Amino acid sequence: MIAPGSITEVLSRADILEIVGQFVRLKRRGANHIANCPFHSEKTPSFYVSGAKGIYKCFGCGKGGNVVTFVQEHEKLSYPEAIRWLADYYKITLEETERSPEQIQAQQSEESLRILNEFAAHYFHDAMLKTEEGQAIGLSYFKQRGFRKDILERFLLGYNPEDGSSFYKEATSKGYNADLLEKAGLVKNRNGQHYDSYRGRVIFPIQSMTGRVLGFGARILKSNDKAPKYINTPENELYIKSRVLYGMYQSRQAISKQNECFLVEGYTDVISLHQGGVENVVASSGTSLTEDQLRIIAQLTKNLTILYDG
Ligand SMILES: [Zn+2]
Incomplete structure (x- = not known):
């Protein structure tokens, strides 16, 4: 169960205009915002959202409620699932009550992977944009494909330097341990020697609906290599391919x-x-x-x- 304090935190952070605005285009009308209702088909807006009151109401189909009801209704989720969805959106870590040791461990592991993946995605992104090698190899690959700067940002594309263990060194210096790095698929261990799994490859972070980095796809750039064209994150608590x-x-x-x-x-x-x-x-x-x-x-x-x- 989610701890009551965590639910309160989610409710105080969740902004109804921001959340509803993820799904429909809101227009201001007086003190309210209006939109075509996401729950029934219509040509003229009868869906009202009050940011001040934190509620929505459709005068066409009658649906209404608060930000949690909206997420429940729109995403077809139960109340606790909607709270989890919102917590994920606002990057709030939920405290849970009455959990088994297995559940606690699984959640800690999932959370560690999330934090590590976020770190890795930004490391690869910066390595592509801010290092000479990254610009010459990674960035130039994407430029050849005609990708614009804003698109590189939108998809958080990146590059893992070729030298073998740049990422491993940076990650361990920031306190990430080798076991977690291996579990995330970012690093490989060959006879006690650690090296970057995606070295010399361009990186496509794979994100959840709410933007969390779940894993990576890494594409090889050298055409004469016998290695696979793409490597993906192995299945773990966070990255479930299906x-x-x-x-x-x-x-x-x-x-x-x-x-x-x-x-x-x-x-x-x-x-x-x-x-x-x-x-x-x-x-x-x-x-x-x-x-x-x-x-x-x-x-x-x-x-x-x-x-x-x-
Ligand atoms: Zn409606």
Whole structure:
């Protein structure tokens, strides 16, 4: 169970205009904001949100409530799930009561992986933009593909330096231990020697719906190499391949607003389409579409178009 203090913290942080604004385009009208209702189909707005009162009400279909009700209704979640969703959005760590030792350990492990992945994504991003090697190899690869600066930022693209253990050294100097680095798939251990799993590769962070970094895809740049073209994070508490859709964080608003989702194969397909202004697109990243992935998309739209080129 979530501790009452944590629920209070989530409720005090959650801003209804910000959260509703994730899903619909709000327009100011007097003291309120209005939008086309996300819960029924309409041409003229009858969906009202009061930021001051923290409530929403639709005068068309009658739905109404507070920020938690909205997340429950929109994402089809139970009350505790909606609290967890909001906590995730605001990066609030929830305290739990009455948990088994296994649950406590699993959550600590998940939380450590989240923090480490966040650190790693920013390390790779900076290594690409701010080091000579990163600019010459990683950044130039993305530039050759025509990706704009704002797109590199939006998808937090990065580069892992080639020398073997730059990331490992930086991460351990910041206090991350080798076991966690290995579990996250970021570092490999060969006879006690640690080296970066993604050295010399460009990095695609894979984010949750709320922007948390769950794992990484890493693409090789040298065409003559025998190594696999892409390496992905191994399955762990955080990265569960069958539930991940690349681009969901960047695309969810557009999918919801346009009530349509395009499914493509690869990371770069998602990014290219975004750059071209098509923002309602996700990738299943090589796997065939799973039931979990379908369920995630169905929360936002029932209209799915598959665009595979194979
Ligand atoms: Zn309505």
